[in-house]
Amino acid sequence: MEPRINHLQIESQVHELLDYPVCTNQITSTIYQCSNDYTGEVNNDKEKPYNCPYSGSKCTATGDIRWLLQHLRNDHHVEMHDGRSFSHRYVHHNPKHLHHATWMLTLLDCYGRQFCLYFEAFHLKKTPMYIAYMQFMGDEEEATSFSYTLxxxxxxxxxxxxxxxxxxxxxxxxxxxxxxxLIITRKLAMFFSADNTNSKELKLKISGRIWREH
Ligand SMILES: [Zn+2]
Structure with missing residues (x-):
């Protein structure tokens, strides 16, 4: 079964930063524009193709970052958001029936680089959990020059x-x-839910920020 969910939805908005206004257009139209900034250093390791980060679908595509961005948008219909600051609301319609490895991917574009924000439901041993985390679309070395909060x-x-x-x-x-x-059990997540009077539905607001350390 395709693990990407139809009972987990995302409603997102991009925060505008006072010191660095960002485009509030939620469509992915800037994807190519920003890719132009990616000149990359000439380094064989860095040019080694990357696996598609939409790996929950068992996609076997590989390519450079620029190609993968187009692939994620065109073939997986992943949304891209501009800006260093974001706020998403995840809606899990039936959290009582949490399927393992049910996940959601959003792309974030800032500093001329792209980041994958994952939100995933899974079972840790038998405990239903949610986890949110960020991955950098580039090599390990450059990834460590960024930090993020959720x-x-x-x-x-x-x-x-x-x-x-x-x-x-x-x-x-x-x-x-x-x-x-960021890991949270389903039980605890329900306390954060925007509407916990309706225990059938989980609404989780997750905001965050990315910054460059150096
Ligand atoms: Zn793919």
Missing amino acids: EISGNGRKMTWQGVPRSIRDSHKTVRDSQDG
């Missing part, structure tokens, strides 16, 4: 994660299994 908030509660994006050289499964992200 914050779940709602109903007077807040939980924050600060991390370093992992390169997409690591599969999303590798990152998930290493638990290198």
Whole structure:
């Protein structure tokens, strides 16, 4: 069964930053424009093709970052958002029936680079969990020059994660299994839910920010 869900939805908006206004157009039209900035350094390792980060679908496509961006947009219909700051609302219509490896991918474009934001439902042993984390579309070395935060908030509660994006050289499964992200049990997630009077539906607001360390 195709693991990408139809019972998990995303409603997103891009935050405008005061010091660095961003385009609020949520469509992916800037994808090619920003790719032009990617001159890359001449380095054989860095030019080694990357696997498609939409790996939950068992996609076997490989290519350079520029090609993968087009592929994600055209073949997987992944949304791209501009800006260093973001806020997403994930809606899980039937969290009581949490399927393993149910996930959602969004692309973020900032600093002329692209990041994969994953939100995934999975079982850790038998406990239903959610995890959110970021992966950098580039090599490991450059990935470490960025940091990010993710914050779940709602109903007077807040939980924050600060991390370093992992390169997409690591599969999303590798990152998930290493638990290198914001992890929350389903039980706890329900306390953050925008509307926990309707326990059938989980609405989780996750905001975050990416910045460059150097
Ligand atoms: Zn693919």
